[in-house]
Amino acid sequence: PRATGGLLPWPRRVMVLLNPRSGTGCALQLFHSQVQPMLAEAAIEFTPFVTERPNHARELVRDKDLSQWDAVVVLAGDGLLHEVVNGLMERPDWEAAIKKPLCTLPGGSGNALAASINHYAGNTRATQEELLTNCTYLLCKGLYAPMDLVSLSTASGKRLFSFLSFGWGFISDVDIASEKYRRLGNARFTLGTFQKLAVLQVYKGRLSYLPVEMSLFPPSNGLPIHILPQPGSSLEDPLLVPFDQPVPKHWTVVPEEEFILIFAIYQSQLGADFIMAPSAKLHDSSMHLFYLKAGISRLALLRLFLAMDKGTHLDMNCPHLHYVPVRAFRLEPFTSTGLMTVDGEPLPCEPVQGQVHDQLCLCSAA
Template sequence: METDASDPDPSHQRNGFVGVLYGEFSDTLNDRVRYSVSLTESALTIQRISASPGRTKVVFNLTDCVGCRAYRGPDSADVGAYFTAYFYPFKRRWMSAGLTRQRVEQCFRVALVQDPLANLLEAERWAHAIRDASVLQAPRRDGVLYTEVRRPCRVMILVNPHSGRRQALQLFTGHVQGMLTEASIPYTLVITEHQNHARELVRKADLSQWDALVIMSGDGLLFEVINGLMDREDWQEAIQTPLGILPGGSGNALAASIHHYSQSPPAWNEELLLSCGFMLCKGLVSSLDLVSIHLASRQRLFSFLSLAWGFVADVDIESEKYRHVGAIRFLMGTLVRLASLRVYQGRLAFLPVKEAPRFPKGTIKTHHPPSTPQHPSLCSSLRCRLAPSTSPNLCNSTNSNHNTITNHTIPTKRPEAQSDGKIGAPLDSLLPGLDQPVPDSWTVVKEEDFVLVLAIYQSHLAEDLWTVPGAMADDGLIHLFYVTAGISRPALLRLFLAMEKGAHLACGCPHLVYEKVKALRLEPITPHGMITVDGEMVEYGPVQAQVHPGLARLICG
C-alpha cells in the first residue's frame, strides 16, 4: 500500500526521514520482487523489501536525473502502470581510473488497485514529483548566477552533417535524441545545407517559438548563429536566447570549456557529448561574453571563442584537408607547419586589465593549474618539460560543405537586417577608429616579429587543449597570448603538448607572453597570412576587438 510523506512508519521517523513521497512498488520483470521507494527533495532512495536483515539500499542523487515518465504497459490486460526515472551519475570508465557520466534507468510497476486509470494517475504523480525535484537539483557552480530554460522548453537544434568526420547527425541520433526524450524536451531538428545557412535562418526566425537554440556541430556553426542573432534589428532581445552546444566537430572548444566549467572530470569524444547533452537536459543558463571584432573593410563580427593570427590560424585553415580524420587533423597540421615555421611581422597593442599585476616585459605571468589526469591523445606519450602557451590545435569546425535537406522551414518574423555597422548594436567605447592611434592607456608591443598571436575567451582551444585554466565564460576578459620569433621548433611543440594538461603557464618561456586585456589591436605588416575568428577565416589586414561581458546566454552546468 502506498502512502505519502506523512507516512507514520516509526522506522522512517527514527531515521529522521522527511520525504516528499514514499511508496512500495514491484519490479517490472518480476511482480514478486518489491521495493520501498522514497523521494526527498534531493534523492530517490530504493530498497528491496526482503525478510533478510541488512537490506541493500541504493540512493540516486536528483542532481544526476534528467527526467521521469509514466506510461501504461504494452499488454492491455495489465492493470498496472509504470514510471521510469533516468539518471546519468558519474561512474568509473571501463578499464580506467577516470569517471564519466553513464546512463542508469530505474523502472517500477504501480498496481495499487485494479483500476488501470488510478494506477496510471499514481505513476504520473511520482513522475511529476521526480521531474520537479530534479529541476531544482541541477548541478550549480559556486559563484555563478544561473537562470533556467523555461519548462517545458522548445528547442531548435541545428546540425551540420558535414562537421568533423561527417558524423554529427549519427552522433545526435545515437547519443542525444534519447536523452531529450527522457527529459521530455520537444525539439525541431534543422539540417544545415551550406555555409551561412544557420546565420540566415536565425536572422529571419520567429524566436518567440523557441526557448533555446542548440548547435550540434563544431564551433563554426555557433559562430554563424551568434552573428545571425546580432544581425537582427531586435538583436538585444534575440541575443538573450539561450544557446547550447553539442560537440560534433573536430575541435569542439566551447563544448570542452563548458564541460570544464561544470567542474566535471575530464571527458573527450562521446563522453564529452554525453556531458553536454546532460547539461542541455538540466537547462541551467549563465552569461556568455562576446567579443566585437572590427575588420579593415569596416565589417563587424561577434566572436565567442578566439581571434588568431600566425601559427594557430595557419594550422586551423591548412588542416581542413585532413578533416576526414577528425580531431587528429590539428596534430597533422601542426607537424606540417612546424616543418616550415613562419615568422610574421606586425604591430600589437592592447588595453590591459587594470587589476592585473604588471610584469617586466619579456617575462611571463605564471599560473599553477590543478593537476588533471592524462587523457588519451597522440601527443600524450611525449613528456613535456617546457610549458608556455598557445597551441596549434584549433578548436573549430568550419561549415564549408553542407549538402543536406532542411527538415524544417523556419517562419520569418521580419526582413533581413543590415549586418555591418548598424545603428543600435553594442557600442565599442574602448576602440578608436582603425585609422586612429590607440590611446595612451594601451600597451604597445615593441617586438614586431611574431610566430603567433592568439586572443581567446574560453578555457579550451580544443578538446585536448586547456589553454586558459582560470578562464570562465563570463569573466569579462580577453586572454591574450603571443609568441615572438626565435623560439625553436621543439620548444614550440613542447608548448602545445604542455597545453594538453593546462601546464604551459606553470613554467617560464622567454618567447611566450600572456596578458589579460579588455581590448586589442593587431596590424599585420607581412603582406600575406591568415586571420581566423572562432576558427573561420576572415579578411587579412588590421583588426581590433573589445570584450562585451555577459552579452549572450549559454546553457551550461
C-alpha cells in the same frame, strides 16, 4: 549558474541546428542515437534543421521567428555556433535575440566551447560521446550561465562577434591547413601542428592592447565616451577608437613586431586536449592574449604545444611567450601573410581590433 525555473523558461521546445559536414560527418547519427533519447526523457520537443551550405545556420537564426523556441541548440563544431552568434547579432531585435539561450553540443572536429564548458563544470576530460552526453545533460537540466562575447571590427569595415578566439600566425594556420583533415576529428590539429612546425613563418605587425588591470583604473582623461546603444542600432564599442587614430594612451603597444603567433582566446580549452587559458571562465570580462616572439626554436615551440595538453605551458617560463589578460586589442599586420581566424573560421588578413562585451549572451553551462 542558475536553474531556469527562475528567470528563464524551462526549455520545452528547442531549435536544433545540425551540420552534416562537421567533423567526422556523424552529427545526424549522433543526434538520433545520443541526443534525441535524452531530450525525450526531459520532455523537450525539438525542431531539427540540417544545414545545407555555409551560412545557412546564420540565415536561419537571423530570419526565423525565434519566439517558438526556448533555446537554440547547435550540434556541430565551433564554426556553426560562430554563424549562429553572428546571425542573432544581425537581427533588428538583436538585443533580445542574443539573450536566447544557446547550447553547444560537440559534433565537429573543433569543439572548443563544449570542452571548455565541460571543464568549467568540473568534469574530467571527456572523449567525444561522453562530452556529448555531458553537454546534453546541461541542456536537459535547463542550466544556463552568461557568456562574454567579443566584438571585432576590421579596417575594411567588417563587424564580427566571437565567443572563442581571434588569431594570426601559427595556431590559425594549423586550424586552416588542417581543415582538409576534418574527417580525422580532433587528431587533425596534431597532424597540422607537425606539418606547420616544419615550415615556421614569421608574421610582422603591430600589436596593442588594453590590459584588464588598466581598464579597472583608467586615467581620468582621454577615454572615449561611453555611448549607450539606441534601440535598433548596433552595439557600440566604447573602448575602441577608429583605425586612423592611435590607440588610447593607457594602452600597451608591444615593442616587438615579429611574431610566430598572436592568439586571443576567451575560453579555457582550444581543443579536447589543448588547455590554452587555464584560468579562463565563461564570463571573466577578459580575452586571454598570447603572443610568441620570433626567434623561438622549433624544439621550444614543440615543448610549449605539448605542455598545452595539461595547460602547463605558462609554467615553463619561455622567454618568447607572453601572456596578458586584456579587455581590448588592436592588430595591424604589416604584410597580409596567412589568414586570420575568428572562432576557427578564416578571415582575410587586415587590421583588426576588438573588445569584450561582458555577459552579452546566455549559454548552456553548469
